[in-house]
Amino acid sequence: MNPAIEISLSILAWLVALNRGRKALLNQAWKTDPITFRVGAASLFFALTMTFLITPLGDGIDSLTITNLSRLLAYSSVSITLYLITSSSLISFPTAQNVRYQKYLKPYLIMTLGLLLVSYISSVSHTPEWRELSTPDSVAEMVFKLVMFTHAIILCTIIAAACYHYINLERVIVTKYRIATISLTAMGGATFFFTKIVLTLGYIWHPLGAEWILTLSHLLMVTTAILWGGSFIHSNLYVRALALLRGIRSWPTYQDLIYLVERLERLCPPIGIVLNKPTFWQFVRNSDYHLYRAIVHILDGKTLIADFLADTSPIDKLQARWDKHGYLEALHMNASLQEIKSDDDYLEMLSEYRLASRKLMGLTN
Amino acid sequence: MVEPSLQTRKILDELNYDFRAFTIDHFIQWIETVKGHKLLFFPWKMPPGMFGAWMSDGDEPREYFFYRNDVPRLLQIHIQLHELSHFLCGHPTKSITRKLIQESHNCGIALPFDELAKLRSPESSIYEHEAESLASLIQDQVIRYSQIEQLTQGISSDEKVADSLKHLGLI
Numbered sequence: 001m002n003p004a005i006e007i008s009l010s011i012l013a014w015l016v017a018l019n020r021g022r023k024a025l026l027n028q029a030w031k032t033d034p035i036t037f038r039v040g041a042a043s044l045f046f047a048l049t050m051t052f053l054i055t056p057l058g059d060g061i062d063s064l065t066i067t068n069l070s071r072l073l074a075y076s077s078v079s080i081t082l083y084l085i086t087s088s089s090l091i092s093f094p095t096a097q098n099v100r101y102q103k104y105l106k107p108y109l110i111m112t113l114g115l116l117l118v119s120y121i122s123s124v125s126h127t128p129e130w131r132e133l134s135t136p137d138s139v140a141e142m143v144f145k146l147v148m149f150t151h152a153i154i155l156c157t158i159i160a161a162a163c164y165h166y167i168n169l170e171r172v173i174v175t176k177y178r179i180a181t182i183s184l185t186a187m188g189g190a191t192f193f194f195t196k197i198v199l200t201l202g203y204i205w206h207p208l209g210a211e212w213i214l215t216l217s218h219l220l221m222v223t224t225a226i227l228w229g230g231s232f233i234h235s236n237l238y239v240r241a242l243a244l245l246r247g248i249r250s251w252p253t254y255q256d257l258i259y260l261v262e263r264l265e266r267l268c269p270p271i272g273i274v275l276n277k278p279t280f281w282q283f284v285r286n287s288d289y290h291l292y293r294a295i296v297h298i299l300d301g302k303t304l305i306a307d308f309l310a311d312t313s314p315i316d317k318l319q320a321r322w323d324k325h326g327y328l329e330a331l332h333m334n335a336s337l338q339e340i341k342s343d344d345d346y347l348e349m350l351s352e353y354r355l356a357s358r359k360l361m362g363l364t365n
Numbered sequence: 366m367v368e369p370s371l372q373t374r375k376i377l378d379e380l381n382y383d384f385r386a387f388t389i390d391h392f393i394q395w396i397e398t399v400k401g402h403k404l405l406f407f408p409w410k411m412p413p414g415m416f417g418a419w420m421s422d423g424d425e426p427r428e429y430f431f432y433r434n435d436v437p438r439l440l441q442i443h444i445q446l447h448e449l450s451h452f453l454c455g456h457p458t459k460s461i462t463r464k465l466i467q468e469s470h471n472c473g474i475a476l477p478f479d480e481l482a483k484l485r486s487p488e489s490s491i492y493e494h495e496a497e498s499l500a501s502l503i504q505d506q507v508i509r510y511s512q513i514e515q516l517t518q519g520i521s522s523d524e525k526v527a528d529s530l531k532h533l534g535l536i
Binding site for chain 2: 035036088091092094166169170171172178232233234235286289295296299303304307308310311343344346349
């Protein structure tokens with residue numbers, strides 16, 4: 001990676017770490033709030049990881065100390081980051097299964113760090129300085145990477161499973177979607193690290209280091225990073241995004257209702273003002289309002305047609321309102337709409353009037 | 366949304382109403398307090414083609430609102446808001462007395478609905494437009510707030526999750 005990008009990412013990671021760390025320090029989170037504390041610490045370790053991965057800085061550390069020490073520091077930091085995040089997820093989503101996982105985490109972290117250290121002392125520190133290639137240059141590098149990537153896959157899978165076990169218990173829709181995003185992030189992370197393992201094994205069997213796997217790996221990294229950002233956006237943005245999605249989903253319903261409104265408006269004058277038909281984007285931004293107004297218009301038209309047809313005044317007066325074709329259409333429309341009896345449940349009304357409209361279009365029997 | 370005029374927006378702003386608390390009854394009570402008028406609503410058998418009407422008391426600060434009794438509740442609330450909007454906009458209306466309403470109720474004497482500006486009469490289209498704009502503005506506000514309410518009922522089903530999200534600054 002270009003050092004300029006490495007430095008930019010590192011600065012970003014430090015900004016997040018300082019923000020989270022400040023909150024944790026101000027609230028003295030280590031005493032009272034283990035989740036905030038863990039997330040704050042994880043941000044700090046992640047920033048350290050990104051710093052050690054800056055090539056010129058890593059090279060500098062290595063030349064001043066021992067060969068590839070920057071890699072040991074980076075891999076250890078990222079292992080601790082993943083441990084802290086997994087641990088905070090298990091505390092956050094306290095299902096029985098998640099509590100069980102919790103006790104295995106620390107021993108597994110210690111084992112991973114131990115393996116990294118042993119592997120470093122015994123071989124990695126004696127190998128030439130690493131070049132960042134898709135497949136390793138030596139057995140030592142391969143083993144070292146496999147230890148860390150396996151650790152990452154296991155922990156990402158635990159996070160995804162923790163979210164999965166909890167998601168059905170969550171009733172608040174915004175939080176449900178947030179947890180789904182965290183779960184997807186973890187799955188993305190696990191898949192990314194899986195491609196890294198495949199590429200690493202390319203040292204033994206070259207086809208595994210194929211270009212397309214490298215491209216896929218980069219793609220997964222970017223996707224995971226975007227999802228990671230999505231997991232931490234403010235709830236208000238989730239609310240807006242969900243409203244937009246609901247709008248997109250209900251656009252076809254609105255189109256069907258509008259057909260009915262237009263048919264009714266042809267038969268009887270609208271109330272006070274004509275229904276302004278929104279564009280697609282206007283609709284999705286405020287779909288509940290537009291659907292509600294369409295239903296109001298339909299109920300108004302339905303009542304009015306029934307009134308006109310029930311009018312006991314002479315037939316020629318009726319004919320002054322409609323010609324023969326209009327009169328027959330009003331009779332047909334009235335018969336269709338009077339069949340709908342669901343006047344209490346709003347969602348049922350939406351669905352019933354939509355169905356009536358589709359029947360009038362001849363799309364449904 | 367139906368384009369509301371600056372005037373209708375101003376009327377709504379002046380009410381200074383918190384739409385998070387909206388129910389039709391609460392909204393009516395609020396207007397009673399702000400305007401200092403008693404607002405009385407009657408489900409009524411309206412003449413064919415008519416949905417609602419508003420009349421003022423000639424003697425006391427009372428307003429009488431009539432809405433069709435034979436339509437779904439959703440439409441009734443819409444009619445109530447539309448008629449209330451006429452009152453809030455300060456449109457002209459007819460005066461009646463409580464006695465006349467009582468007589469109408471007991472003896473079946475027709476109320477003077479015909480004399481009112483009928484909902485669909487062309488000459489009253491400006492008033493109708495204004496009232497409908499205000500009613501639609503109110504509905505828009507109610508829906509915007511209830512949407513957020515619906516989506517933010519609490520933070521989470523689990524107190525621990527809610528605390529975590531709060532502490533992480535995501536709420």
